[in-house]
Amino acid sequence: MKKFTYTEKKDTRxxxxxxLLDIGKKNPNxxxxxxxxxxxxxxxxxxxxxxxxxxxxxxxxxNMIGVAAGLTIGGKIPFTGTFANFSTGRVYDQIRxxxxxxxxxxxxxxxHAGLTLGEDGATHQILEDIxxxxxxxxxxxxxxxxxxxTKAATIALEKHVGPxxxxxGRPAVPNFTDAATxxxxxxxxxxxxxxDVSIFATxxxxxxxxxxxxxxxxxxxxxxxINIHTIKPLDEKAILASVRKxxxxxxxxxxxxxxxxxxSIAQLLSKEFPVPIEMVAVNDSFGESGTPSELMTKYxxxxxxxxxxxxxxxxxx
Amino acid sequence: MSISSIAFSNEIRKAVLKMVFEANAxxxxxxxxxxxxxxxxxxxxLNINPKNPLDESRDRFLLSKGHACTGLYAALxxxxxxxxxxxxxxxxxxxxxxxxxNHKAPGVELSTGSLGHALPVACGIxxxxxxxxxxxxxxxxxxxxxxxxxxxxxxxxFAPQHRLNNLIAIVDYNKIQSFGLVKEVLDLDPLNRKFExxxxxxxxxxxxxxxxxxxxFGKAKANxxxxxxxxxxxxxxKGVDFMENKLLWHYKSPSLEQYRQALExxxxx
Numbered sequence: 004m005k006k007f008t009y010t011e012k013k014d015t016r017x018x019x020x021x022x023l024l025d026i027g028k029k030n031p032n033x034x035x036x037x038x039x040x041x042x043x044x045x046x047x048x049x050x051x052x053x054x055x056x057x058x059x060x061x062x063x064x065x066n067m068i069g070v071a072a073g074l075t076i077g078g079k080i081p082f083t084g085t086f087a088n089f090s091t092g093r094v095y096d097q098i099r100x101x102x103x104x105x106x107x108x109x110x111x112x113x114x115h116a117g118l119t120l121g122e123d124g125a126t127h128q129i130l131e132d133i134x135x136x137x138x139x140x141x142x143x144x145x146x147x148x149x150x151x152x153t154k155a156a157t158i159a160l161e162k163h164v165g166p167x168x169x170x171x172g173r174p175a176v177p178n179f180t181d182a183a184t185x186x187x188x189x190x191x192x193x194x195x196x197x198x199d200v201s202i203f204a205t206x207x208x209x210x211x212x213x214x215x216x217x218x219x220x221x222x223x224x225x226x227x228x229i230n231i232h233t234i235k236p237l238d239e240k241a242i243l244a245s246v247r248k249x250x251x252x253x254x255x256x257x258x259x260x261x262x263x264x265x266x267s268i269a270q271l272l273s274k275e276f277p278v279p280i281e282m283v284a285v286n287d288s289f290g291e292s293g294t295p296s297e298l299m300t301k302y303x304x305x306x307x308x309x310x311x312x313x314x315x316x317x318x319x320x
Numbered sequence: 321m322s323i324s325s326i327a328f329s330n331e332i333r334k335a336v337l338k339m340v341f342e343a344n345a346x347x348x349x350x351x352x353x354x355x356x357x358x359x360x361x362x363x364x365x366l367n368i369n370p371k372n373p374l375d376e377s378r379d380r381f382l383l384s385k386g387h388a389c390t391g392l393y394a395a396l397x398x399x400x401x402x403x404x405x406x407x408x409x410x411x412x413x414x415x416x417x418x419x420x421x422n423h424k425a426p427g428v429e430l431s432t433g434s435l436g437h438a439l440p441v442a443c444g445i446x447x448x449x450x451x452x453x454x455x456x457x458x459x460x461x462x463x464x465x466x467x468x469x470x471x472x473x474x475x476x477x478f479a480p481q482h483r484l485n486n487l488i489a490i491v492d493y494n495k496i497q498s499f500g501l502v503k504e505v506l507d508l509d510p511l512n513r514k515f516e517x518x519x520x521x522x523x524x525x526x527x528x529x530x531x532x533x534x535x536x537f538g539k540a541k542a543n544x545x546x547x548x549x550x551x552x553x554x555x556x557x558k559g560v561d562f563m564e565n566k567l568l569w570h571y572k573s574p575s576l577e578q579y580r581q582a583l584e585x586x587x588x589x
Contacts, residue, residue: 055451056451058447058482060478061474061477061478061481063474063477063478065436065440065470065471065474066440066443066471066474066475066477066478067440068440069437069438069439069440069441069443069444069471069475070440070441070443070444070447070475070478071444072430072440072441072444073440073441073442073443073444073445073446073447073448074444074445074447074448075444076380076445076448077376077448077452077454079448081444096434096437097437097440097471099434100431100432100433100434100437101430101431101437101440101441104431105423105430105431
């Protein structure tokens, strides 16, 4: 299989901050809103460079989403920034009525998603946000895998028209994608080709899946790994092409099994091409305090879990 | 000035009554309580063009109490934003006139229904106008009951912080919400002092007196420092004596006999 390396670990939220600054320089219509988490969202550089285009909303997320919807008049492109649970669950009704139903060009950017938030614990570790957002008609849902890709996704959102949810995280993780790799919303990224099993991973689990592929290769198993950075709209064509070849599937994500990427893929396959599927995801549980690595192990979303899911699905093939 | 807006308000009331009766719908009480406010806004205050509803320089009006949409739909149809015949489709399958305010109808700025949403959006529009040096004003009409929603108070904090002197909120203070008196469900008094302490310019009026309504908008527009709120004291079900100040008419739809009786009263006004 293709070898993946990285020179440094970086947090995906910093990729968002860098991307936001970049599009802020290019397009005067880009505005940013924050709910008193400027530093955590890495929006400080944008605030410093464009103070007149940065809107501090205070710890008042419902109002922030409404203000963003209102700001879309005259071609402005608002990017809201706060933690993922305050970006989704807390303001679901605001997003549903004033953004999604009203088809406002608001970009909801969410950091600290999932268990890798770590020590802050269950109240902040939202594992339901992808499901909440993908259910909304017309909402685009993106979950990039590393710093470079989060930056590229943020940049891509400037040209994208319509409501979108961009999910990223807190910890420093391997930055392995090439900064020059083009990023296209809705287009799956084939990382390595293989013949025995298709692995569809998103977000932080993409690197874990790479590690799993290397372990499995040593055992003589050929994995095809595809990064599904856009969960909605789903790249059905790429997924089906891979599964028609391998005839079994493993999905991997830092999210509840209910409502996540695995759900979307199972729905597609049950209709178009039913094959055995195993899902690496959190199984109907809230998180707790701990280091990201401890939590990923405890909740079954680490490299060994991807390996064993592949071994299991191959037995069912 | 007032004579034409008074005649306009009567036309709105009749259209509201017909829509609610024919669709066997709810919320006539809250539509009638805000009718005079709408009549003055749409006949005297708002800078809007029915032939060009998306004109960038238009004033923006957002109805936050989306359940009272019959009043807004009637005002828009009577002003020529769409054909009056469309009102007959209100609440029917396939109609653009959903039974909560819908943005697919020309002249409607925002879909509302779930409460406490429009004031934050109005803040965003007002902020965009200031940043772009646009002269238009943003108006947002809220119910009293929906001030229970915390999102409104987030926006009420936000607007003075961002010096939104181009934002005018109007509270249709009819003192009755879904299932009880505002005082009994979640008391708002003293509402004027609440807004004042949040640094708003507060104007309190009789929400059925067209001269007072007109003057209030003038005062609100003249304040160059703060966002303004017009607390309009109103009567739920205003214009039909058996509906006035009655909780029942938040949800009840009139019978044929009640419809005829109400229409007769409105025709004689």
